[in-house]
Amino acid sequence: MLLDEHNSKLLFAASAIPVPQGAAVFPGEEDDFAPGYPLPWFLKAQILSGGRGKAGGILRIDDPADFPAKARKLFSREIKGESVPFIRVEPGEDIAHEFYLSLSVSRRQRCILLTCGRQGGVEVEKQGAENLLIQKIRLPEGPAPHQIRAAFFHLGLDRERFRDFAGFLDALFRCLLDNGLLLAEINPLVLTPDNRLVALDGKVEMDDNFADLHPETEVYRRREHAAPEENMARDAGLSFVRLPGWVGLMVNGAGLAMATMDLLNFSGLPASNFLDLGGAADQKRMETALELLFGDTRVKAIFINLFGGILSCEKVALAMQGALGGTSPKKPIVVRMSGKDAEAGLKILREMDGNNLHMAADMQAAIAILDTIRPADAAPVDHPAPLDIPLGPRPAPTDWRSDAHFLIGADTPILVQGITGREGQLHTRLMQEYGARVVAGVTPFKGGQETLGVPVYNSIAEAKRHHDIGASIIFVPPRMAADAVAEAVDNGIPWTVCITEGITQHEMLAAFERAEGSPTRIVGPNTPGIIVPGKTKIGIMPTMPFMPGPVAVFSRSGTLTYEVADRLTRAGIGQSICVGIGGDPFIGVDFVDLFEMIRNHDQTRAVIILGEIGGQAEENLAEYVVRTGFDKPVISFIAGQTAPAGKRLGHAGAILEAGGGIQDKLETMGRAGFAVCPSLEAVAEATKKALK
Template sequence: MLLNEHKSKTLFDKAGIPVPEGYAVFPGEETAFKPDFPLPWFLKSQVLTGGRGKAGGILRIDDVADFSKTARQLFELKIKGHTVPFIRVEPGAEIVREFYVSLTVSRERRCILLTIGREGGVEIENLGADNLLVQEIKLPGGLAPNQIRAAFFHLGLQKEQLKEFATLLTNLFNGMLDNGLLMAEINPLIMTPDNNFIALDGKVEVDDNYADLTPEMETLYQREHATPEENIARDAGLSFVKLPGWVGLMVNGAGLAMATMDLLNFSKLPASNFLDLGGAADQQRMETALELLFGDNQVKAIFINLFGGILSCEKVALAMQGALGGNAPQKPIVVRMSGKDAESGLKILKELHVDNLHMAADMKSAIDILDTLKPTDAQVVDFPAPMDQAAGTRPAPTGYENDAVFGIDKHTPILVQGITGREGQLHTRLMLEYGANVVAGVTPFKGGQEVLGVPVYNSIAEAKRSHEIGASIIFVPPRMAADAVAEAAGNAIPWAVCITEGIVQHDMLATFEQIKDSPTRVVGPNTPGIIVPGQTKIGILPTTPFMPGPVAVLSRSGTLTYEVADRLTTAGIGQSLCVGIGGDPFIGINFVDMFEMIRNHNETKAVVVLGEIGGQAEENLAEYVMETGFDKPVISFIAGQTAPPGKRLGHAGAILEKGGGIEHKLATMAKAGFAICPSLEAVSEMTAKVLK
């Protein structure tokens, strides 16, 4: 959740960071505005984008009579396509020096970075490395006095200013932790003639997971920055992003949604939105989703693309039946269903016997149908063609040694953390039905009970007295899940599979730092888990898409894992193992770790890697493959290639974020000899070729 300057300063003030006095003024309020601070006044446009100063979004007035006219001028302004919903008005400040300060959660370095600049301003990222001092802050340890001193001396401040500066940095850091912030940026931090510090501008990013778990954070969300559609979707718990095309998109699972968006865009049928139903699609959600798409004049047709894994296609069809109320949809809808209950779901929709509802057997058929629905005046949105590259050569092994073994099979004894909860009980039953060796469960204060014949203990330590444990699977609510991971690692359980999503990033940062010396291999969090087809599963993966065979599937997306495994199985290609490494910014084992374990895994003859835009996971894997001479064929697919650039508020992203975007990611993978698939359809085809 990105905050504008006004809300950021509200949070800073609460944390004890000095900020200028300031008031929010909305359109229509400009004539009644009468602050009690002296002129000059600065009128500052409140938008969630950078560059407002260069765009004329900050104006100074020296006469009260100029206020209304200047305010209206800003309200009529557009800054990088963003309208100005309101302005913040502040008095002028006397400035002796300007500095830059930010605290940012770093995905790459797995810590919080404290960045200090001797100079601040709009060109901070271009002022050179000498201007900046970047220090790593590890959790749970926190900001150390020596780091404060290093920042202080970097700025060349006077000795008598150390106490105030230390208080400011300490308050900023504590405010970050107390409010679940991913970034807290002050640019500029000014020093006044009386040697006081004031945050003249501020930008904040809140962890969405923390906001979801903390209802009072909702007061910081400014609905004026979002479109009505985005607010409706947010209220309904839908993931929704507006795009410039004409095909309304409704999918379950972010990975499949990104892959489908790419398919539409590459097929010159550009998507008008990204709408992820997630794992729940009841009638109310379906009604909201359809209302959004029916009400958007830009949407000319709708593509519903579902793969039933945990989500039942039949339940989605029933929800859709209820949402339509027996009537034909207002706009053409093309439906493709596969996976769990797909046949019964499609049957329900066919039996509606209404116009404007088209069933597609597969994605290619859906694209063909959508092409016939293309309006004559459809907006043209050009995207570069997807990269399509067969497997190339890579460096031969050069004496690299490795003894790692995957080591999970039908005999692996499994413990379920959170076994007495609804999800824990459901998936314990499904794992048992698949043949998994579930030997124990843990729920505090439920020790002595049984669930599905599995004994329950109060702690892992207690369970270990009676059972050998080879792996733990975690079904614990987000607030307690990081501690559950720490408990598994503290007891040296060989594998810990954390299914839980929505964990606050600070919590996982602290936990991974605490358990870094543990032998436990953590999978996740936010993972569907592990399946060794025909032997065992430790997770929530549906079993129907999988069959035993020679191909390992490693994925950042749950839904894409099921989708691709199903395509491989249909093509007669089985899987040796499938692992969802987790969709969160901070996870345990990554692609490189898994490759280390399977390079000597005799059952694995080839590897399918399902990646996504963002992060460096795929680039790191490609570099590992080249450095170590990994000699098994690698087939890859990257979802989200046509996604709009991610949002990162403030200059901290430009200073700290690395990576060259999707082109760099694909080029690095190609250099490592990966077979790069342009579509999901190509994955099984390329896999069959490399196995010959």
């Protein structure tokens, strides 16, 4: 959640960080505005994008009579495509010096970064190498005394200002920690002639997971910054992003949604939106989703693409039937269903009265139907053709040796953390039905009970007195999940699989810091888990797409894992190991860790990597493969190639940052000898060639 300047300063002020006086003024209030502070006043357009000063979004007032006209001028202005919903009015501030100060969560460095600059202002990073000092901060401790001193001396403040600066920095860190912030930036931080430190401008980004867990933070969200349909989708728990095309998109799971968006865009049928139903496509969500797409005049047809894993296609069809109320859809809808209960779901839809309802056997058939519906006046949206890089030569051999092994199998004893909860019981039963050896469960204050024939303990320490534990799986709510990971780590559990999504980034960073040097391998969070086909599963993966075989599948997306496994199985290609590494920005075991383990895994002859935009996981893997001479063929597919820069698509890890490097990612993988598949359709064929 990105806050505008006004709300950033309200948050700062609530954290005892000095900010200028200021008031919010909305359209229609400009004639009656009479602040109680002296001239000059500065009128500042409140938008979420940067660069408003250069775009004329800040105006000075020296005569109160000029205020209404200048305020209306800002309200009528559009800055970087954003309208101005309100302005902040501040008095002028005397400035002796301007600095830069920020605390930010670094995905690449897996820590908090404290950055201070001797000069603030626009393009602060371009003011020379000597301007910025960047230090890594540990959680939950915060800046160490020596780091505070280093920042203070770097800024060149007078000695008598040290106590004030240390207090200011401590307040900023507490603001970051107490409010789940990913970014707390002050640019500029000013020193006034009377030696006060003041946050003259502020930029704050709050972790969406933290905001979801703390409804009181909603006061800092301005709904005016979002389009009505985005607010409507958010209220319904849908992940929605508006795009420039004409095909409305409705999918379950961010990975499959991104892959479908790419397929549409590459096929010349541009998507008008990204809409992820998630794992709870009930009638209310379906009604909201259809209302969004039916009400958007840009949407000429709708593509519903579902793979039933945990989600039942039959239940989705019933929800869709109820949402349509037995009437024909207002716009053409093309439906493709596969996986769990797909035939039952399609049967329900076929029996509905609807000339505008089309069933497709697969994704390619859906594309063919949509092509016949293409409106004559549809404006083209240009996208570069997808890269299709065939499997290259294996990397040159090296003397690299690995002692790591993947040792999870049919005999692995499993402990379920949160076994007595609804999700814990459901998936414990499903794991048992697949043959997984669940030996114990943990739920605090429920010790001594038995669930599904499994003894329940109050703690892992208690369970370990009675059982050998090879792996734990976590079904614990987000508020307590990071502590559950820490409990597994502190008890030396060899593997722990954290299914939970929605954990705040601060808490997972602290948990991973705690796990440094530990023998525990953490999978996730926000993962579907692990399956060794025909032997065991530690997770929530559906079993029907998988069969034993020679190909390992490692993925950042649950739905893509099921989709690809199903395609492989239909092509007669089985799987040796399938692991979802998790979709969050901070995860435990990554692609490199898994490759290190399967170097010596004789049952694995080839590896499939299912990646996404954002992050460096795939590039890091490519570097590892070349550096260590990894000698098994690697087939890859990356979802989200046509995503708009800077938009989060679904889970938090899937973000293509402005000016991002999707092309570099794909080319780096190609140079490492990976087969880079242009579509999901190509994965099974490329794998078959690799196994010859």
